[in-house]
Amino acid sequence: MWKRKVSLRQQYGSLGHFLRGDEPCHYIGQRYIEGTNIFARREWRGVKDTGYAFGWWLLTWVKMGSLIARSPVRMLKAFWRYRWLSAYLLTPAMVDKWTEGDRGITLKTDMTAINCLVSDSIDTLWAELRADRHFGETAWTEKTVAFDYTLPKHLIFGFPGCEAINIQQHAAFMVPLLRKELGCYYVDQAVSCGIPGDMCTLPLVETGVAVEGEYPDIGNFWMTTNNPCDANMMDNNAMYRMLSSNGKKAVHPLTSPLMYDDPTTKELGVHELYEAIEFMEQQFGRKFDWDSFARHCAATNKVNREELERWDIGATTANTPLNPVCLAMYRIYFYQQGGTKHFARSSEKILKLYYKAVEQNLNPFPHTRHRALAWSCGSTYYCNAPLWLYNCWGILVVINMDSLTGHNLIDTEDRDAMMEDLADWYSHTPMRTHTVGGNRHLMQMWETAEKFNCDTIIMYDDIGCKGMAGAQGLLEEEFNKHRDRFNIIWMPHALMDCRIVPTNEARKAVNQYMTSVLHEEPIDPSLVDFDDTLGW
Amino acid sequence: MKKLFKLFVLLLGLLSGLFAVYYFNLDMKLMRGLVLPFLDKHHDSVERQHII
Amino acid sequence: MVRGKMIDKGGIVLRDLKHLIFFENLLQEANNELVQRACAQGKLALAYNCSYIPEVLLDMEGSFSVRLRAPRCFSPDLATYYMTNRSCPYSRSILERAFEGGYNFIDALMGQECCTTMNRMEQYFDYCKLIPKEKFFISYIDMPLKKTPWHAGYFRRQLEQKVIEPLSRVYGLDFSEEKLLQAIQRHNELCRVIQQLGDFRKLENPPITGYEFHVIQLVSLTCPKELILPYLKETLEEVRQREPDPAPAYRVRVMLVGSEVDDPEFTRLLESCGAYVAADRYCFGSLPGREEIVVKPGQDALQAIADAYMYNNQCPRAMGPDNIVGRKQYMYALAKEYGADGIIVQNMKFCEYWGYERAQMAAWLRESYELPESLPVCQIERDYTIAATGQLRTRFQAFVESLEIKRIQVGN
Numbered sequence A: 001m002w003k004r005k006v007s008l009r010q011q012y013g014s015l016g017h018f019l020r021g022d023e024p025c026h027y028i029g030q031r032y033i034e035g036t037n038i039f040a041r042r043e044w045r046g047v048k049d050t051g052y053a054f055g056w057w058l059l060t061w062v063k064m065g066s067l068i069a070r071s072p073v074r075m076l077k078a079f080w081r082y083r084w085l086s087a088y089l090l091t092p093a094m095v096d097k098w099t100e101g102d103r104g105i106t107l108k109t110d111m112t113a114i115n116c117l118v119s120d121s122i123d124t125l126w127a128e129l130r131a132d133r134h135f136g137e138t139a140w141t142e143k144t145v146a147f148d149y150t151l152p153k154h155l156i157f158g159f160p161g162c163e164a165i166n167i168q169q170h171a172a173f174m175v176p177l178l179r180k181e182l183g184c185y186y187v188d189q190a191v192s193c194g195i196p197g198d199m200c201t202l203p204l205v206e207t208g209v210a211v212e213g214e215y216p217d218i219g220n221f222w223m224t225t226n227n228p229c230d231a232n233m234m235d236n237n238a239m240y241r242m243l244s245s246n247g248k249k250a251v252h253p254l255t256s257p258l259m260y261d262d263p264t265t266k267e268l269g270v271h272e273l274y275e276a277i278e279f280m281e282q283q284f285g286r287k288f289d290w291d292s293f294a295r296h297c298a299a300t301n302k303v304n305r306e307e308l309e310r311w312d313i314g315a316t317t318a319n320t321p322l323n324p325v326c327l328a329m330y331r332i333y334f335y336q337q338g339g340t341k342h343f344a345r346s347s348e349k350i351l352k353l354y355y356k357a358v359e360q361n362l363n364p365f366p367h368t369r370h371r372a373l374a375w376s377c378g379s380t381y382y383c384n385a386p387l388w389l390y391n392c393w394g395i396l397v398v399i400n401m402d403s404l405t406g407h408n409l410i411d412t413e414d415r416d417a418m419m420e421d422l423a424d425w426y427s428h429t430p431m432r433t434h435t436v437g438g439n440r441h442l443m444q445m446w447e448t449a450e451k452f453n454c455d456t457i458i459m460y461d462d463i464g465c466k467g468m469a470g471a472q473g474l475l476e477e478e479f480n481k482h483r484d485r486f487n488i489i490w491m492p493h494a495l496m497d498c499r500i501v502p503t504n505e506a507r508k509a510v511n512q513y514m515t516s517v518l519h520e521e522p523i524d525p526s527l528v529d530f531d532d533t534l535g536w
Numbered sequence B: 001m002k003k004l005f006k007l008f009v010l011l012l013g014l015l016s017g018l019f020a021v022y023y024f025n026l027d028m029k030l031m032r033g034l035v036l037p038f039l040d041k042h043h044d045s046v047e048r049q050h051i052i
Numbered sequence C: 001m002v003r004g005k006m007i008d009k010g011g012i013v014l015r016d017l018k019h020l021i022f023f024e025n026l027l028q029e030a031n032n033e034l035v036q037r038a039c040a041q042g043k044l045a046l047a048y049n050c051s052y053i054p055e056v057l058l059d060m061e062g063s064f065s066v067r068l069r070a071p072r073c074f075s076p077d078l079a080t081y082y083m084t085n086r087s088c089p090y091s092r093s094i095l096e097r098a099f100e101g102g103y104n105f106i107d108a109l110m111g112q113e114c115c116t117t118m119n120r121m122e123q124y125f126d127y128c129k130l131i132p133k134e135k136f137f138i139s140y141i142d143m144p145l146k147k148t149p150w151h152a153g154y155f156r157r158q159l160e161q162k163v164i165e166p167l168s169r170v171y172g173l174d175f176s177e178e179k180l181l182q183a184i185q186r187h188n189e190l191c192r193v194i195q196q197l198g199d200f201r202k203l204e205n206p207p208i209t210g211y212e213f214h215v216i217q218l219v220s221l222t223c224p225k226e227l228i229l230p231y232l233k234e235t236l237e238e239v240r241q242r243e244p245d246p247a248p249a250y251r252v253r254v255m256l257v258g259s260e261v262d263d264p265e266f267t268r269l270l271e272s273c274g275a276y277v278a279a280d281r282y283c284f285g286s287l288p289g290r291e292e293i294v295v296k297p298g299q300d301a302l303q304a305i306a307d308a309y310m311y312n313n314q315c316p317r318a319m320g321p322d323n324i325v326g327r328k329q330y331m332y333a334l335a336k337e338y339g340a341d342g343i344i345v346q347n348m349k350f351c352e353y354w355g356y357e358r359a360q361m362a363a364w365l366r367e368s369y370e371l372p373e374s375l376p377v378c379q380i381e382r383d384y385t386i387a388a389t390g391q392l393r394t395r396f397q398a399f400v401e402s403l404e405i406k407r408i409q410v411g412n
Helices: A006-014 A015-020 A047-070 A072-081 A082-098 A104-130 A154-158 A168-173 A180-193 A201-211 A232-240 A263-284 A289-318 A324-337 A341-359 A386-395 A415-427 A442-449 A472-482 A503-517 B002-023 B026-045 C019-028 C032-041 C077-083 C089-099 C116-127 C147-170 C175-202 C210-222 C225-241 C264-270 C301-311 C321-337 C352-367 C387-409
Strands: A144-147 A163-166 A221-224 A250-253 A372-377 A396-398 A456-462 A487-493 C006-009 C012-015 C046-047 C063-069 C108-114 C137-141 C254-258 C276-284 C342-348 C376-384
Touching: A006 A015, A015 A047, A047 A072, A047 A082, A047 A104, A047 B002, A072 A082, A072 A104, A072 A442, A082 A104, A082 A168, A082 A180, A082 A324, A082 B026, A082 C116, A104 A144, A104 A168, A104 A324, A154 A163, A154 A263, A154 A289, A154 C063, A163 A168, A168 A201, A168 C352, A180 C137, A201 A232, A201 A442, A221 A263, A250 A263, A263 A415, A263 C012, A263 C147, A289 A324, A289 A396, A289 A415, A324 A386, A324 A396, A324 B002, A372 A386, A386 A396, A386 A503, A396 A456, A456 C089, A472 C077, A472 C116, B002 B026, C012 C116, C019 C032, C019 C210, C019 C225, C032 C046, C032 C063, C032 C225, C063 C210, C063 C225, C077 C089, C077 C116, C089 C116, C108 C147, C137 C147, C147 C301, C175 C210, C175 C225, C175 C276, C175 C301, C210 C225, C210 C264, C210 C276, C210 C376, C254 C264, C254 C321, C254 C352, C254 C387, C264 C276, C264 C387, C276 C321, C276 C387, C342 C352, C342 C387, C352 C376, C376 C387
Parallel strands: A144 A163, A144 A221, A221 A250, A372 A396, A372 A456, A456 A487, C046 C063, C046 C108, C108 C137, C254 C276, C254 C342, C342 C376
Antiparallel strands: C006 C012
């Protein structure tokens, strides 16, 4: 039976605070079921904000229900067949994690961003499951094709009426966000086939889903890629049999140069795009619609322009209303999907909320003690770590490395320029832009930290990442040169497998730094040390 | 008028019930206690042919 | 017919090759006797790590290629600080040797961004200023991942811009068509010698051991070609005349596949367990690696080089079904050509390419997927140096026994 560790009086002090939800310390940690990060009692955010959050919760369930209602039998079969799909039943818990401590305009902005992701995910899940041969061929089956999830699907917009699904996105990548033990499960399946367990866990999870036969069987071809790294490229090889249906489907690699800002490699990026378009034309039996594609690029440009404005506000003011988790996830999701209707709508709305915060000079994150840049690849099973950093220690992550990708604008007037810009886009993938093509990209963290007025760098340490492992000494030496200017805190993780580096270990690393080096007291003591091993 | 009142009470009751589910996180507790174990048990029983 | 003192080499009893000890000594250091001689003659030492780098372009007039190894590197402590103990031990060992000054003789490093870890290692040469030569530079090629005529053209342009241009500019090397053709001729001459030596392994009772061939192949990669070739030619003649035992000393024949094997002791260990390493399909191996470069009519030398190094390469990073399937079929064809009873697929620890490829290869060999039949396979994950010989020996012995049993069963 859950019991409050901190009394109502101690937490709220007065009825006013209780009704407004603006108590000095939220004591979030006391709400968890013992041993988990699942709320025994959802957050009380004051009357207005709790009502608002409740409304979004209802809407989330309605949307999830509507997905099932589109074809109940098909959807139930999908739940019966795909273990990973069960994770999406925990979407409300994911929302809880991503909005911990949110109040006022922050809650509003985050819910707008999350709603976009939920809506887009529902559309995407429906698009792939309605076309899935495992549950019977439909009119959509041949029009819905698989793209590797690190390959933005923008090219599909040149074939109106057809759909591209980033096949590993919902079946693999997002799963530990919702239910972390599934990441561990799929890693084990991949390793049981003989793949070394010390590989990066992201491709292991992707491969694990493949060897279990749990990718939807859609379309007649599969677009693969070498993005973002060696291991992910090799998982494309490992998944070949399952995703090509044992060679029955055509497979086309759309590769991008690693040394992407080397002018001598530009021709490769452009050639690969033309080659991919030609391949898709052959598969679909129709010509690429450049006008439709240009319209999509224009829509994506619009979202990118709005994002650049948001970054400007984030860099120069304390008025950013989007919390660091939503900022990061919204951005990475957008990179895959592009300027679809959900992103177009939500981006406008989010920008308006940014303007509102600036006009009214709101400080959505009043507990901020440190402005931080999060560098390197963050974990999925602890993707809400930046929120913990803020709620516990007042470290506000204002921008992260993987957000700073794919924001170049595409020229939609001149085709040659368009293709060059697109090639740039394709090579600037999350987990790639700053980690390949020369160590100088990795060292962009200093100028980025300065630009965003940060005094702290949170260095994510993915212990399975060979690319970052190779740069460890370089990073340490560069850190030494900048320690007077920045607090630099290593935060370990294992990307998709929470057993290797439990979330508690990551917290311990930060706690140690904050107490031993900075001698600071936590803002929310209930979050300093807790066990969430059995949580999601 | 009476009908309206009854409808209002019904809706209020429904909303309160839903709010109780929301606040006490009963939806996720149901998932954790019943739905996920049920689905996991089924998935664990399925034999998979690991193909690489 | 050569008779004389018979030396027992782990079950294989053959007369010692005249230059074997000399070759083994050459492999003890990167800056070996022949390298020193070439440097003293004013030749440029051009180093590389990856099979995609065309060594023929580094063996021009006035230069010689050196494929980097780090023999006897047991504790790459400094490199581990820079690259962590979770990085490929080959790359770490090379970096360690560089810190130790073992490569101070090199004039340039032809690098790549094909393998991230290797690329990080190469970047440290610059960051840590490891080579104390004023004109030393590193250049990185961007290697395409597909094998089409367009990509061969792209590779060619990368070679022009990343290998030829800087070497011409900094060191004045001549890459004219005439000089390139001469380099190809010299390269092909060496390849013919190595191929002929390698072909002896196809015999039921070969006059050359896998270990000896491994040593020979390594010296051909790490020593100036001009200086090592006469010794290799002599060795070829010697092997032609060599009289093997009346019956083969090995119990089974195997093919060794996978990532870098630049330590011939690995092959010696394997052969001491009763296996004969008939074919070497690994980085630093001859299959592929020692095919002649063919200049087609109407084709220029540089394009012929680009074609050869791209199309012949069997690195697992090549994408697309043709390459994924083709690699396994190539391996199978080699196994049949060299009479291998089984295949040992090994990968360097933390090697992402071969970690995945090994698992897939083994599965396809077992299931005979896209292959005419299945073949027995043994999977090994190993470190750069052979430390855990006991464990390896046990694995190899078990595999040899299983192959013998299979042979008997098939015979019955």
